[in-house]
Amino acid sequence: MSGTLHFGPDNHIKARNVKGDYAVLVIQAVLMMTAIALISSSVHCKNVKPCELQTALDFIYLKYSTHPCKYNAIKEMSSGFLGLGIILLCWNAILFLLTMCICWWKFGEKKQIIAVLILYIIIIIGTFAIFIVNLEKYIRFMKEREAQRDVDYIQLENEMMSALEQNFRSDNTSSNDLKSSAWNRFFIEHNCCAVHDVMGTTNDFDNTPWCTTSGSCQDTSSQIPRTCCKDVTLNNYTSAPSTCHASVNSGTYKPNCMDQVRKRSVKNIDEYQLGILSLSLLFSMILQILEVTIMTVLLFLPCCGCKNEK
Known part of the structure; x- marks a missing residue:
């Protein structure tokens, strides 16, 4: 058609x-x-x-500004x-x-x-x-x-220091204060002490509630937590020698925690x-x-x- x-x-x-x-x-x-x-x-x-670094920081309830x-x-x-x-x-x-x-x-x-x-x-x-x-x-x-x-480890170091000064209230791992207990367990598990190297009786714990408000540091029986002493475990840290936690003799306590944190892996994928x-x-x-x-x-x-x- x-x-x-x-x-x-x-x-x-x-x-x-x-x-x-x-x-x-x-x-x-x-x-x-x-x-x-x-x-x-x-x-x-x-x-x-989570990456190793996040696991470590979450353990001490750290609020980090940038994800690790x-x-x-x-x-x-x-x-x-x-x-x-x-x-x-x-x-x-x-x-x-x-x-x-x-x-x-x-x-x-x-x-x-x-x-x-x-x-x-x-x-x-x-x-x-x-x-x-x-x-x-x-x-x-x-x-x-x-x-x-x-x-940014400098920023992370400042955040850890701030958290320690605000939250550390006891050197007892079984304390009712979860954050203090976490810090003490952190010192034992990661074989470290404080954020910076302990140089003597003047150290990172001086401005914590444990030293300024109440605790064995405030009553001067300890200068650093017993959990900071070398070779202590969760079972025997209460028997830590006074030459460590009271006198803070060189060689009796652990190195700083910042170095341990730097060794943690940041890769999660x-x-x-x-x-x-x-x-x-x-x-x-x-x-x-x-x-x-x-x-x-x-x-x-x-x-x-x-x-x-x-």
Whole structure:
């Protein structure tokens, strides 16, 4: 019929790029595997244990101004990465099934072709929306990874000193004062004493409530906690020699705690896990771009089978 569009089955089968549909299937399958890798690395980062330094500082209830673990910001972002991975996996699983239907669909009816075109548009819009979210998270991830700074030990030293002066009230590990008890246990477990080196009867404990308000230091029977003496344990620290806690003779007490703190690791996430996370985010974006590009091309190909009959 002259002047009308004719949708012939043979024309449409020839016009549609079947290879393009199968290429999309492959991309979607790889995207699902990438999403699984993203989910796995995100779960690992989300459930990672605190770094050694954080564990030590939390033990004495220290309120630090900057987080001691190197990649803590990425750990906090991991829930978002996990959500993105789940969305990627579910979305591409659905698209995979739909694309398989498209590949096996026998075209010829105008309604069928229109339905496929609408489906292509939905796939393009949905995939592009996820790509935008993926891109935003990748940029944030890279910024946080590059922005990691070394621990400011001078600031940390000041914070520890302030905490000691405010909270140390007893040299008893079983004290009802949790913070004092924690400090004493810290001295024993980390084999250290005070924040700075003890140089004699004048030391870091002079301005603590233990020395200024009440305690064995305030009544001058001790100058440093008994838990600071060498070779003491939780079981025998009460029998520490007076030459240590009272006279503060050189060589009888432990070195400062700041040196021990500096030895604690600040890493809570392995570099290879960060690499997997980074590659998963980047690779998924590349695949999404390819998918949208191919689907956009396929969106217009069916029209190639349409022709005017005169």
